[in-house]
Amino acid sequence: MKKYRNEWKYRLTNQELSLLHSRISEVLEKDPHTPKNGRYLIHSLYFDDYKDSGLYSTNAGLSKRFKWRIRYYNNELDYIVLERKEKKESRCHKKSCHLTKEEYKKIIEGDITELVYSTKKKEIKELARDILLYHYEPKVIIDYERIAYVEEATNVRITFDMKISASYELDRFLEGDYSKYYINPNGINILEIKFDDILPSYIRNIVESYNFQQSSFSKYYYGRKIIDSYMR
Numbered sequence: 001m002k003k004y005r006n007e008w009k010y011r012l013t014n015q016e017l018s019l020l021h022s023r024i025s026e027v028l029e030k031d032p033h034t035p036k037n038g039r040y041l042i043h044s045l046y047f048d049d050y051k052d053s054g055l056y057s058t059n060a061g062l063s064k065r066f067k068w069r070i071r072y073y074n075n076e077l078d079y080i081v082l083e084r085k086e087k088k089e090s091r092c093h094k095k096s097c098h099l100t101k102e103e104y105k106k107i108i109e110g111d112i113t114e115l116v117y118s119t120k121k122k123e124i125k126e127l128a129r130d131i132l133l134y135h136y137e138p139k140v141i142i143d144y145e146r147i148a149y150v151e152e153a154t155n156v157r158i159t160f161d162m163k164i165s166a167s168y169e170l171d172r173f174l175e176g177d178y179s180k181y182y183i184n185p186n187g188i189n190i191l192e193i194k195f196d197d198i199l200p201s202y203i204r205n206i207v208e209s210y211n212f213q214q215s216s217f218s219k220y221y222y223g224r225k226i227i228d229s230y231m232r
Contacts, residue, residue, distance in 0.1 A: 006090060006091055006199070010191040011189070025149070027203070030147075033073075043072050045069060049135055080099040080104055080174075082107075142223045144163055145161070164184055166183060
């Protein structure tokens with residue numbers, strides 16, 4: 001049985017982020033993988049099918065949808081991850097596997113027939129099926145900076161995502177030197193709160209004290225829209 005986690009999202013101005021970050025940092029620990037500068041870079045390559053079903057299902061607000069993406073952090077190419085993220089209203093389920101550079105190359109180049117039979121990784125087999133049946137292919141690169149906090153006892157994770165950008169230079173994903181178009185040039189940031197069943201009251205009280213409104217913000221959707229506006 002799939003286990004879904006709650007995922008609450010909020011849009012924050014720079015000032016709101018600064019205020020909330022100050023309070024959260026007093027009660028939660030930084031993600032242990034955080035670099036010395038306090039934040040890390042996330043690079044994601046999103047896939048969609050020939051109908052752009054992921055794009056339109058997000059726009060239509062469908063209660064259940066999923067996305068494929070390949071991701072790496074900072075400039076560390078020794079850890080590339082393939083992820084399938086499924087959304088069910090405000091809850092999410094994610095499964096992933098590590099990719100070698102050779103596996104990544106075969107996926108991107110569409111050379112997946114041999115990969116299907118040679119790999120034991122379930123996620124690669126599922127993506128290959130979607131590529132063959134529904135013509136999934138890379139659509140957009142999404143980059144952003146993230147500050148992350150965790151509460152290990154109850155498996156709570158709070159993240160602040162900033163400087164969200166999109167790029168259409170898909171073949172330069174691993175190089176990282178692609179052009180970027182910022183989705184929120186006026187300083188809008190995304191707060192995400194992820195937890196299993198219960199959000200501790202002391203965290204809930206901090207967030208609710210600001211009267212933020214929940215948002216269904218999709219980095220993939222807005223990334224595609226900003227790229228489309230520049231490509232017209």
